[in-house]
Amino acid sequence: MQRFLIQKSWIFLLPLLVLAGCKKNNQNQSNQQPPAELPVETVKQGDATVAREYAASIEGVSNVEIRPQITGYLSKIFVDEGDYVRAGQPLFKIEDQIFKEQLKSAQAALISAQANLSTSKIDLERKKELFRNKMVSDIQVKEAEAAYNAARGAVSQSVSAIESAKINLNFSVIKAPLSGYIGRFNYRLGSLLSPTNQDPLTLLSDIHQVYAYFSMSENDFSNFQKQGTGSSIDEILKNTAPVSLQLSSGENYGEKGNIDAVEGQFNKTTGSITMRAKFNNANNLLRTGNTGKIIIEQYYSNVILFPIASTRTIQDKIFVYTIDKGKAAQLPIEVEGKSGNNYIVSGGIKAGQQYITEGFDRLQPGAPVVAQKKAQQKK
Structure with a gap:
């Protein structure tokens, strides 16, 4: 009876063992899936133009405080x-009645001073005549001359007071x-x-032309100087191509401007230097206090250009995918700027290396990968 029960147990266990063996075989087969075939391209070099943007504040060419x-x-x-x-x-206009009265008073003082001058002159001439006749002393003549000169000074002072009163009266408007x-x-x-x-009473702004002030980092300014033509900053500015102004609305201003001034030193706090671009403003579209962005195009020769679509951004870092010994490799790259649909790469990958162009969204580093054949990529 016991032997019969053992045989019966084996009959029930046999299907379970067969099922477990099949499941294990299926897992082994799934772990041995063929490597993914993904399209690849070769990193290339070329020329590029980068549009760099700098926040700018607008001011009229003359901003005068009215006081x-x-x-x-x-x-x-x-x-x-x-x-x-x-x-x-x-x-x-400032209330001017007091200044009118001051002018009248100064004019009256002038009349009195002129009358005193005439009297002093008559007295001086009379004493000179008496001195020639030896009827007065030399001291009396000198006293008369002093009085005459004092009267002349009083007249000059009165004339000056009148002019001062007129100026104050004019200043009332x-x-x-x-x-x-x-x-x-x-x-x-x-x-x-x-x-x-x-x-001040108000601010008067001349905006037939405007200045756009913007700041450039030390590295950007160094590149700006290197790419410029000339032995001095004045020559570089003179030969620099016109720049564009993007308004706060996102529209481009219709006129191009020229960079015409650079501050004498860098700001120690921000590590940047202030520059100035001048724009014509015939239609008075721009006003003092406007903001925007200065756009400067910089030319790069023989640099690595990498398609933006073939990159992946993770936590503010940009990565590309390559194939290393049959496995996917994730490489961080250093980006200098953007040119159209490409990044300008300054480090992390070299010209001539192959990279995966697409299909790496769910690709894990170290996963088996093979390059897709060119014929398949064209399809």
């Missing part, structure tokens, strides 16, 4: 904020020193104005 030259109450405003004004056009656009008013009618006021 009073005298103290008084603001009595009239002839323009409005944002108006375009021409040089010499009245902008503001504040005029535009140049043509441009009026900014925001910092004072209103009735405000007490003084040359010592902390804020």
Whole structure:
């Protein structure tokens, strides 16, 4: 009976053993799948142009603070904020009654000084005549001459006071020193104005041309100088190709500009240097305070060009895939910039090496890989 039970148990276990053996064979077969066939290309070199962008702030070629030259109450405003004004056009008026009275007083003082001068002259001539007749002493003549000279000085002083009063009266009307656009008013009618006021009345901006200020890193500036033509920075700027301006909206400004100035030293905090580009602004599209980007095209000769589509970005690092001894290899590369659909590569891969062009999204480093035949790649 016991022998019969053992035989019966083997009958039930036999199918399980066969099933386990089949499963193991299937796993071995799956682990021995053929390597993936992926398309490959050869790393090439060529010439490229890179458009580098730099944040820029816009200012008019002249930004003038309008300030009073005298103290008084603001009595009239002839323009409005944002108006375009021409040089010499009245902008503001300070209450001028006190300055008119000062002018009248100075004119009256001049009349009195002139009368005193006439009297002093008559007295001097009379004493000179008496001195010739030996009726007065030499000291009396000299005293008369001194009085006459003092009267002449008083007349000159009065004339100067009149001119000063006229200047102050003219300063009561504040005029535009140049043509441009009026900014925001910092004072209103009735405000007490003084040359010592902390804020100006307003800002007048001449924007027929504008400056775009931007900063360039030390490395970029070094490349800028190397690619320029000339033995000095002035010659390099003179021979530099025009630059473009991209507006904050993303549109390109219609006029090209020229870099015409470089700051004398680098900023120790940021490690950058400020540069300036000038743009014509005939349509007054640009205003002081606008922002944008300066676009400078830099030319690179005989550099490694790598298709952007054949790279993978992982945690701000860029990788490419190559085949090393029949296995996939992931290589980090150093990128100098972009040129069209290609990266300009400065390190990590060399010209002549082969790389996998596509199909590496789920490819793990070390996985078996073979290069796909050219005929298959063309299909």
